[in-house]
Amino acid sequence: MEAEFRPRMLLALQEKVSAVAESCATVVPRCQRCGRPMSHQDTRPVSWLARYGRLHAPVRRYRCLPCGWECRPLLQLLEVEPGRISGGLARLLAILAVVAPYPLAAQLAAALLGVTISPMGIWRVVQRLGKAAAQYHEALSHYHNDSRSQPDQIQEAPAAVVLGGDGCALGMQVRPRRRRERTGEAPFPRLPAVEEGQFREVKTGVLLLPGERVETAPGRRSLVRRFLVTCLGDADTIFRHLWAQLCELGWLGANTVVVIVGDGAEWIWNRAALFPRRCEILDFWHAVEHAWEFARLRFGEGSQQADGWVQQIAEDLRAGKVKEVITRLRRLRPRTPEQRANLGRLIRYYRENATRMRYDEYLRLGYGIGSGAVESAHKQVVHARMRQAGMRWSEAGARHLLALRLLLLNQNWAQWDQLRMVWVAA
Numbered sequence: 001m002e003a004e005f006r007p008r009m010l011l012a013l014q015e016k017v018s019a020v021a022e023s024c025a026t027v028v029p030r031c032q033r034c035g036r037p038m039s040h041q042d043t044r045p046v047s048w049l050a051r052y053g054r055l056h057a058p059v060r061r062y063r064c065l066p067c068g069w070e071c072r073p074l075l076q077l078l079e080v081e082p083g084r085i086s087g088g089l090a091r092l093l094a095i096l097a098v099v100a101p102y103p104l105a106a107q108l109a110a111a112l113l114g115v116t117i118s119p120m121g122i123w124r125v126v127q128r129l130g131k132a133a134a135q136y137h138e139a140l141s142h143y144h145n146d147s148r149s150q151p152d153q154i155q156e157a158p159a160a161v162v163l164g165g166d167g168c169a170l171g172m173q174v175r176p177r178r179r180r181e182r183t184g185e186a187p188f189p190r191l192p193a194v195e196e197g198q199f200r201e202v203k204t205g206v207l208l209l210p211g212e213r214v215e216t217a218p219g220r221r222s223l224v225r226r227f228l229v230t231c232l233g234d235a236d237t238i239f240r241h242l243w244a245q246l247c248e249l250g251w252l253g254a255n256t257v258v259v260i261v262g263d264g265a266e267w268i269w270n271r272a273a274l275f276p277r278r279c280e281i282l283d284f285w286h287a288v289e290h291a292w293e294f295a296r297l298r299f300g301e302g303s304q305q306a307d308g309w310v311q312q313i314a315e316d317l318r319a320g321k322v323k324e325v326i327t328r329l330r331r332l333r334p335r336t337p338e339q340r341a342n343l344g345r346l347i348r349y350y351r352e353n354a355t356r357m358r359y360d361e362y363l364r365l366g367y368g369i370g371s372g373a374v375e376s377a378h379k380q381v382v383h384a385r386m387r388q389a390g391m392r393w394s395e396a397g398a399r400h401l402l403a404l405r406l407l408l409l410n411q412n413w414a415q416w417d418q419l420r421m422v423w424v425a426a
Helices: 002-025 073-078 087-099 102-113 119-145 235-249 284-299 304-318 322-331 337-352 359-365 372-386 395-409 413-418
Strands: 039-050 053-063 160-171 199-208 213-217 220-223 227-231 257-262 278-282
Touching: 002 053, 002 073, 039 087, 053 073, 087 102, 087 119, 087 395, 102 119, 119 235, 119 395, 160 235, 160 372, 199 235, 199 372, 199 395, 227 235, 227 372, 227 395, 278 284, 284 304, 284 337, 304 322, 304 359, 322 337, 372 395, 395 413
Parallel strands: 160 257, 257 278
Antiparallel strands: 039 053, 160 199, 199 227, 213 220
C-alpha cells in the first residue's frame, strides 16, 4: 500500500516545495558580509533526492555587487544541494550506517526507504554529518572546560555520580601523509605515531547514577539510563569530555561525590584529581583476576584447590578485609622463582590499591564495585560496529562515526535532528 501512495506523497511534497520557492522569491536577501541588499543574478532549475523521490524547484541566485558574495536562499532554507540528497534523508541514511556496515546500510536503504544509493554515497553522508556531530562534541567540551565560562548554579545535583573509563584498540589505516581538508579549515590535531601494528586506542567513558540500577533478576542488575563519552585521543581529552558531559547534564554540584571505577590503569587514577570530591574504586573482578593468576601457578590450571582459594580471597575482599588478605599472602612460601615474582606483584597490587578496595562500604552506599558498565559500553560503541572482520579506519572516518554513534546510543535525537550537512554548493 505504501508503494501505491508513494507517488502521491512525492506530488504533495513537490507542491509544498513549489509554494516555498514562490514565497522565497519575494524576499530580497542581505549580504552576510556587508549587510547590503543583494542583486538577483539568474534563476536555474535544480533537483535533489528526498525520501519519496526526486524534487525540482527554480532556484534564484543572488550576488552582492560590492563584495562579490553569492547565495541561493531557497537551497539554504530547504537544506539541500543541487543533484544531491536532502538533509532529512541524509540523517535517516546516517542512522542505518551507524548500526550497519556501509554496503549493508545501502541495502537497508533500498529495502526500508526505497532509496537507491551506493555504499560510497552512504560513506559521504556519514563523513559530512559525522563532522558536524564531532564539532558539536568538541564545542561542548571547550565551552564547559573554558575557565571564562560561568558554571551554572545547580540546585538539585545528585549526591553521587558513577564514572567509569577504559580503552580498547581500533584497527587503523596507516597512510604516509594526512588527507587535506577541501574547505581549507585547520587540520585535525596530530595523534601519537603508531609504534606497534596499525592500531590506536579509543577511550570510552560512562556516566550513571547509583540509584538508577534496577534488579531485573536475582543477582542481576540493569541500568535505567547511562550516558556515554568516547574519543580517538589521549586520556586528557576523554576526561575533558567527561567533565563537559557532567556539567551539561547538571550532575556536578558542589557536594556531588564522583565515584570513579577503574581497572587499575594509571591514566584513570592520575586524572581523578580533576574532581575534588571523589571516591576511587578498583574494579572487583580485576582484583580477583590477579588472585587467579597466582592460584593457577600455585595449584595448577583447573584445580579445585585454586578455585576454593580464590573464592575465599573474593569473599574476604567483598567483606572489606583487604588488609587481612595481604597479611595472609605475605605468610605464603612460594616454591619457585616464578611463583615468588607473581606473589610479589599480587601483594604490591593489593597494597597500592588498598584504599580503593573498601568493597563492603561501596556496596552499602550503592556505588557498585564493578566496571561492567564501561566494558559493555566499549562493546556497543566500538566493537559492535567498528571492530568487525577486516575493518580498518582512517582517522577522520573513525572520529566521525564515533561522534554519530554517541548521539544514537545516548538517544540525543534533538541534536541528531539539528545536524546539518557541510555546505559545499556555490
